[in-house]
Amino acid sequence: MSFGLSSLPYELTALAPHMSAETLEIHHGRHHKSYVDTLNKLVEGKPEAGQDLETLIVSSEGAIFNNAAQIWNHDFFWKCMKPRGGGRPDGRLAEMMTEAFGSFDRFASEFSEAAVGQFGSGWAWLVLNKGKLAIRKTADADLPLRYDEQALLTIDVWEHAYYIDHRNLRPRYVKTFLGNLVNWDFALENLNRASQADRASRTDRWPQAAGSQLIA
Numbered sequence: 278m279s280f281g282l283s284s285l286p287y288e289l290t291a292l293a294p295h296m297s298a299e300t301l302e303i304h305h306g307r308h309h310k311s312y313v314d315t316l317n318k319l320v321e322g323k324p325e326a327g328q329d330l331e332t333l334i335v336s337s338e339g340a341i342f343n344n345a346a347q348i349w350n351h352d353f354f355w356k357c358m359k360p361r362g363g364g365r366p367d368g369r370l371a372e373m374m375t376e377a378f379g380s381f382d383r384f385a386s387e388f389s390e391a392a393v394g395q396f397g398s399g400w401a402w403l404v405l406n407k408g409k410l411a412i413r414k415t416a417d418a419d420l421p422l423r424y425d426e427q428a429l430l431t432i433d434v435w436e437h438a439y440y441i442d443h444r445n446l447r448p449r450y451v452k453t454f455l456g457n458l459v460n461w462d463f464a465l466e467n468l469n470r471a472s473q474a475d476r477a478s479r480t481d482r483w484p485q486a487a488g489s490q491l492i493a
């Protein structure tokens with residue numbers, strides 16, 4: 278058994294002009310693919326080759342963890358965007374956002390701050406922790422799964438995600454993501470799934486993770 282490269286949930290040109298086909302082609306076809314190819318080489322002939330991706334992520338470290346987690350992160354990230362995305366969530370997600378952050382605008386501000394403020398490569402997340410929404414940022418390949426939190430939404434803030442379209446202007450990329458790309462339907466689906474499976478909070482584990490910070 279080997280790990281595969283998932284297809285994008287839309288055409289390469291579907292997110293333009295907010296995210297170009299060139300960005301998607303290189304990000305998915307080269308960066309994401311290289312994590313898949315590298316992981317397959319690392320686990321070849323080993324028991325890990327037969328594990329599912331999430332089991333591998335929570336039980337590994339080093340290069341295997343990094344590549345496995347980056348596959349999971351990218352599979353998830355592609356679904357966090359859609360053509361004609363952006364705007365505000367509604368329904369239960371909107372209510373919970375107001376409860377957790379005070380308003381959507383406050384959420385957007387804190388999420389942007391986390392995404393822009395992540396030093397170096399990493400991810401910003403909207404997660405469900407003990408029935409409540411929270412924002413996290415993680416370094417490199419790190420992800421909420423390691424902390425028993427359910428990811429609802431993420432933005433990739435590695436430079437490869439935005440350099441072609443925005444050069445070094447990460448704030449402009451984050452603004453474009455929230456304004457024109459974010460897929461709130463996917464976040465709501467994740468919320469509905471996660472609500473049933475939400476486990477006990479493990480936030481006390483966050484400070485132990487190098488480079489990962491509890492934001493709210």
Ligand SMILES: [Fe+2]
Nearest residue numbers: 308433435438
């Ligand atoms: Fe990426």
